[in-house]
Structures are given as structure tokens and as C-alpha cells.
């Protein structure tokens with residue numbers, strides 16, 4: 072629940088597993104400042120970054136039970152509870168960063184922010200976390216065949232496990248924290264992630280082959296406890312939603328800068344980057360898409376996403 | 381020397397024995413499941429996603445069962461210097477308070493752990509075709525056992541090891 | 551007020567002999583109710599902790615220890631070790647420290663270490679007339695070496711908590727010298743204490759006997775080799791190695807040696823479940839307590855307190871050490887690293903401390919917290935394995951604490967101890 076100060080100030084608690092200087096964290100920090108500015112300090116945000124209050128799975132529960140008010144999680148963590156979010160995590164659904172941004176900014180994005188209500192959550196915004204690509208310790212990967220026999224770390228997510236298997240690799244579920252040492256000992260041959268995580272986790276020190284597969288543009292979701300939000304007046308509710316929406320472009324500028332900087336650092340260290348045959352990779356995951364889009368509702372949504380320019 | 385154990389206590393001996401047996405079996409299960417992951421990865425070249433969630437599930441049951449029986453035998457870690465120095469009546473009071481706190485904790489684990497089970501039940505676990513709610517089932521069942529054993533201690537006092545009877549705990 | 555409830559209630563409950571786990575849980579719940587937070591989050595946090603991947607290896611290593619003991623593997627290994635170094639006073643203590651240093655590199659976790667090595671060594675030391683408190687003290691302090699020997703999960707956690715700016719390879723290299731120093735300091739301490747207690751040195755049995763015992767110990771040594779080599783070579787994770795160790799120990803003792811009866815096997819399962827239950831249940835309750843400490847931003851408060859006190863860098867470092875030690879007595883390692891790194895690292899950096907060196911300082915501090923009450927998971931495991939009350943181990947632990955503190959001071963004030971090896975590798 073939000074903390075009610077004696078002077079009538081309402082402070083929302085926000086959690087994130089990323090460190091304090093990460094774009095999603097600074098975006099929520101900006102939200103707090105902007106809310107304070109617009110309400111003469113009546114509303115504010117207190118942050119718990121760096122996973123201080125637990126993992127992404129934990130933070131969804133904490134928000135639902137109103138121990139905290141706002142959480143930022145990867146959509147993969149929401150896939151099983153909220154089937155519509157699978158569209159955002161599935162491989163080769165989006166063509167580019169521009170495409171995923173257009174989708175989440177548009178009508179579909181608004182619809183996808185409203186799928187959380189039946190479990191006590193309100194979607195405030197979708198933040199960037201894309202694109203995700205493969206990297207490994209063995210050799211350049213240019214076509215799907217090159218993934219064969221490679222043990223690739225997969226996040227504990229059904230969609231990622233299925234997709235990595237379909238692309239020909241052997242998906243090995245591991246927690247993010249264990250990836251570095253597992254790459255070092257060759258327990259796994261590689262993993263997949265975005266540029267900033269590849270750099271900040273220092274995994275580029277051991278996995279020296281990056282492949283621009285761009286297989287997933289899976290974004291992050293900023294969620295709020297429905298009860299915490301509805302405690303506010305209608306005007307304040309709209310204000311919170313609006314400020315969250317306006318934090319998105321800010322977050323994107325920082326994300327783009329961070330991605331460019333991460334890429335630069337990694338390239339300067341001598342990592343080998345390969346362009347890949349994306350169409351060939353996309354073809355391998357066709358059965359995964361068919362499986363998850365068997366439901367007509369999701370299939371229709373997929374069609375509409377593909378139609379967004 | 382010791383009185384013959386009464387019916388309800390004998391029944392609880394049997395229950396505690398069963399619970400420890402299950403906890404031990406869960407440990408064996410954990411080892412086998414993780415070993416299967418290694419076998420599947422190298423021999424079948426296919427890493428199943430279900431081994432980790434299943435091993436974690438087995439761990440939560442083993443832990444809560446072990447913790448519950450430790451309440452019965454009063455082997456949980458505690459600083460007893462002060463209590464042991466107290467006069468007998470004070471000792472009895474402090475022990476009862478301690479058992480009451482354990483019972484209340486057990487009740488909390490059972491009820492709120494159960495709430496979590498129900499709440500998460502409709503969501504599938506990532507990696508394994510099981511309901512997510514199972515993650516909290518160990519808490520709920522273990523909590524019920526903690527409550528039961530703490531109440532037993534409140535009513536019957538210190539734990540006395542059963543005579544070497546077949547079927548008793550161990 | 552909430553701080554008074556949280557810490558005051560905890561202190562009172564602990565003092566009157568309420569089990570540590572229930573004291574933590576009750577203090578947490580009472581504070582949560584006072585703050586009008588939903589009490590269900592306490593149980594959600596506990597549930598999440600006792601189903602956390604980081605803990606999976608612990609019950610399996612405890613299980614392995616039980617199997618090795620009941621199946622006679624440990625007896626043979628100890629017979630070998632004592633034929634080799636038994637003629638040194640406190641020889642088994644020396645074996646334990648060396649074993650922890652080697653094995654520690656593999657498990658990367660002090661708790662896994664104390665379960666694996668303690669499960670074997672503590673009963674053996676007791677059997678040979680070493681007092682239980684000595685056996686526990688040597689083992690639990692030796693387990694701290696594991697935190698510093700690469701690969702260390704905790705260093706990876708530190709790097710992540712530092713925002714990824716600290717190189718993990720540098721951290722790994724930085725831990726090596728302090729780890730060796732700590733091992734040496736503990737071996738000396740173990741020797742001195744053993745001498746003062748007058749533990750008899752055994753006569754050297756001759757090289758023939760050593761060779762015979764070596765052959766007898768091969769299956770046990772192989773087990774260590776499988777764990778050690780398997781993880782080093784990246785064949786499996788620490789958790790998987792623990793499960794392979796369980797399977798291997800069962801097969802060797804049951805089917806090949808036929809030393810393990812069905813009854814002994816069942817007893818090993820139940821014994822392991824019993825110890826795991828007590829240990830992990832406390833870790834779960836401590837997790838909920840630590841969560842509330844983080845929520846109340848206790849570490850932040852301590853820092854502002856510290857900054858108000860002094861701006862002398864040496865005093866600041868000493869104070870950081872003291873605060874970490876105090877926090878470490880209440881909290882477990884992983885939450886402490888996650889919470890304290892973003893707070894203390896900037897302070898340390900501002901006073902010119904290298905982030906790599908600070909990582910070593912932080913880990914050593916947190917490590918010492920693991921063997922101090924009231925929340926010291928390594929202390930709990932060690933005492934549980936020996937079957938003695940924690941307080942008994944605590945009465946005689948101070949020489950080992952002194953040894954750890956001495957190494958901590960050296961690491962704090964001589965940066966080269968941490969930074970020289972990483973600089974060589976550039």
C-alpha cells in the first residue's frame with residue numbers, strides 16, 4: 072500500500088530488479104519527480120531497485136497483495152498468468168524496434184495494458200528491452216544449423232524454452248546470475264539477451280561471438296496495484312497513468328543511449344558480431360508460433376500486430 | 381522408567397515417522413530429478429525444463445516436513461542459556477510461550493500459505509505442466525503439521541523418544 | 551517504532567529461548583501488522599525462499615555427507631588423511647581447512663561447504679576424541695574460505711549489485727590471495743587450539759599403511775573428484791554435482807561395497823531431511839526478516855549515521871566493516887550483498903577504495919556474519935551436524951573469529967592483497 076505521510080503526502084513504493092542507473096529505474100524515478108511537481112508534492116514514488124525486495128516473480132505478488140504499489144517486470148514473467156502477453160514474448164513477431172514501439176504505443180498496446188485487471192493489476196506502460204540476440208563461446212552463428220548441439224541458457228519461461236529448442240539449440244534453464252560462471256566453465260555454450268545486459272553482466276568477457284538474430288523484442292511491463300491506484304481520486308488516477316505514459320519516450324532515449332554505449336564497449340573489447348539469415352531463423356520457430364497461436368483470440372491479435380506499419 | 385505411550389501420542393509417533401519418510405523420499409526424488417537433467421543433457425542432448433521446478437517443489441516439502449518434526453522433537457536452534465537458568469516455573473512458562481509462538485506460526489503458515497496455493501493455482505508453472513500454487517503447498521501442509529506438533533508439545537510437555545518400537549518415528 | 555518492534559521483539563524472543571526461526575518469523579509478522587502491510591507477503595517471501603534455486607545444493611550436499619558417513623566412505627578417507635597428517639597436532643582440523651579451500655572453489659557457497667565437508671569431518675573428529683565445539687569451529691570458519699576462492703557465486707552477485715561495472719574475472723583473481731591467507735591463518739589457529747587442548751597427535755603409521763589406506767579411500771576420493779572436476783570442467787552445475795554425488799555414493803556403498811544396508815540408507819535419508827529442514831526453515835524465516843529490513847531501508851539509515859560521524863577514510867572503512875559485521879549477524883549473505891553494495895560501494899569509492907578490493911572486503915565481512923549469532927546459517931548447519939547447541943560452539947569460537955578479523959583488517963588496509971593478482975592478468 073502507498074505510504075501515507077502525516078502531511079497527507081502519498082508515496083508509492085516501486086520495485087525493479089535492475090540497478091539504480093538502469094533506464095527503467097530512472098524512468099520511474101522521473102515519474103516520481105514529475106508527480107511531485109504536478110501535485111505540489113502530494114504524490115511521490117520511493118524506489119527499491121536492484122532486486123532489493125526480491126525477484127520479478129516475487130514483485131508481481133508483492134504488487135498484487137499491495138505490499139508495494141508499482142513493479143517493472145519482463146513480460147516473459149507474465150506469460151502464464153496473462154496469455155495475451157505471450158504475443159509480446161513470442162519469437163519473430165516483431166520486425167524491428169520501430170515495429171514493437173508502434174504496436175505498444177497504439178491501440179493494441181492500450182488493449183494489452185488492460186489484460187491484468189482480473190488479477191488486481193493495472194498496466195501503466197511498456198518499456199523497451201529489445202532486441203534479444205544469441206551469443207556464445209564457441210563459434211560464429213550465422214544460420215540456424217550453427218546452433219545445433221549448442222547448450223543455450225534459457226530463462227525459466229515456456230516460450231523461450233520452446234523457441235530455443237525449435238531453433239536447433241539445446242535450451243538449458245539457468246538463473247541469470249549463474250550464466251557468467253557457466254559460460255566460463257562451458258557448462259553452457261551461450262545465452263541470449265539484449266546488448267545492455269550482455270555488457271553489464273560482463274558475459275561478453277567470456278562469450279565472444281554475438282549473432283544479430285533479433286529473435287525477440289520482448290518488452291518490459293510497468294504494473295501498478297489496482298487497489299493502490301483506485302485509492303486515488305479519478306483525476307489523480309488519470310494523472311498517474313498519463314505521467315507513466317510520458318515516461319516511455321524518456322526511457323527510450325536513455326535505452327538507446329545505453330544500448331549504443333554497451334555495443335561500443337563490447338565491440339572495443341574485440342567481440343565478433345555476425346549478421347545472420349533472419350528469415351531462416353524465423354522459419355524454424357514457425358511451429359512454436361502455431362502452438363501458442365492456436366487460440367483464435369491470440370491468432371487474431373497476431374494478425375493485427377503484423378499489420379501495424 | 382517411562383510410562384507407556386498413550387494412544388494419541390502413538391498416533392503422532394506414526395504420523396511423524398510417515399512425514400520424515402516422505403521428506404527423505406523427497407530428497408531422493410530431488411537427487412534423481414537433477415541427475416536426470418545431467419543424463420538428458422549429455423545422453424539425449426535435450427535439457428528438460430521441468431527438472432528444476434520439480435526439484436524445488438520437492439525441496440519445499442522436504443524442508444517444511446523436516447521443520448515440522450523438529451518442532452515436535454524441539455530440536456530447532458535456540459539460545460537456551462537464559463531459560464535453563466530460570467526456576468522451574470519460569471522455565472515452564474517460557475517453554476509454553478515458545479510452543480504457543482510455534483503453534484501460531486504454524487497456523488499462519490497453514491492459512492496464508494493455503495491462500496497463496498489457491499491464489500496461484502490457476503496459473504501454470506513455467507517449465508513444468510503443474511499449477512504454480514503448488515509452490516506454496518509445502519508451506520501450507522508443513523504449517524498444519526507445525527501447528528499440530530506445537531499443540532502436542534503444549535499439551536504433553538517435553539518430547540520423549542519412543543521406545544524402540546517398530547513403526548515408531550525413525 | 552517499527553524498528554523497536556522488529557529488533558526489540560527479536561532480541562527478547564531469542565533471549566527467552568524461542569527457536570531462532572520462530573523468533574524471526576514472529577518479529578517480522580508483528581512489525582508487518584504494525585505497519586498495516588498485508589501479512590501474506592511474509593509467507594510469500596518465505597515460500598519464494600524455500601523454493602529458490604540458490605538453496606537447492608544445500609540439502610543434497612547434506613544428503614551426500616550422510617550417505618558417505620553411513621556407507622563407510624568417510625571413514626576410509628579420514629583414515630587416509632589422518633595417516634598422512636594425523637601426526638600433526640589437530641591433524642583432522644588441518645585436513646578440514648585444506649579440504650574447504652579445495653572444495654570451496656567448487657561449491658562457491660559457505661553453506662554448501664559446511665554441509666558437504668562438515669557432514670564428513672565433524673563426526674569423524676568427534677569420533678577421534680576432538681571436542682564437538684572444536685570440530686564445529688574449525689569447519690565453519692574454514693567454510694568462509696569458500697566465499698573467496700573462485701568461482702564464487704557471491705562475487706557474481708556483488709558484480710550484479712554493483713550495476714555490472716566490476717569485472718568478474720578481476721574479482722575472482724582478487725579473492726585468491728586473501729583466501730590463501732585466511733586458510734593459513736585458520737590452520738595456525740587450529741594448530742594452536744589443538745595444542746592447548748592437548749589433542750594427541752597420532753603416531754605416523756609408515757608409508758605402507760598410507761598406501762593401503764589410499765587404495766581403500768579411492769572411491770571416496772573419486773567422489774570428491776567428480777564434484778570438483780565436474781563443476782570445474784563445466785560438466786554440471788553445483789546442484790547437479792550434488793545430485794550425482796548422492797547417486798554415486800548410494801551405488802558405491804550399496805551395490806559395490808555392500809556396506810550400506812537398506813536400514814542405513816533410510817536412516818541417511820531421514821537424517822538428511824531432518825538437518826535440511828532445520829537449516830532451510832531458518833533461511834526461509836531469515837529471508838522474510840531480511841525482506842522487511844530492506845523494506846524499512848535499515849542499511850541506508852546506518853550509512854547516514856556513519857557519514858554523520860566522521861570523514862576520515864580509515865575510520866570510514868573501519869566503520870563500514872563494523873556495520874557490515876553487525877548487519878551480517880542479522881541477515882544472510884545474499885540479501886546483504888544485494889542491499890549493501892549499492893549503498894556502501896559509492897561511499898567506499900568516494901574515499902578512494904577500489905571496487906574490486908571493496909568486493910573482497912564486503913564478502914569477507916558477510917562471511918564472518920555467517921558464523922555469528924543470531925542469524926548465522928553456517929553456524930546453524932555446523933552445530934546441527936555436530937548435534938550440539940549453538941551456544942556451545944560459540945563459547946570457544948573466539949580464536950577463529952580473531953583469525954578471520956585479522957585477515958579482514960589486512961585485506962581492508964593493504965589494497966595490494968586484492969589488487970595485485972588482477973593487475974598481473976591485464
Ligand code: NA
Nearest residue numbers: 654658696699
Ligand atoms: Na568459491
Ligand code: NA
Nearest residue numbers: 879919922925
Ligand atoms: Na550472523
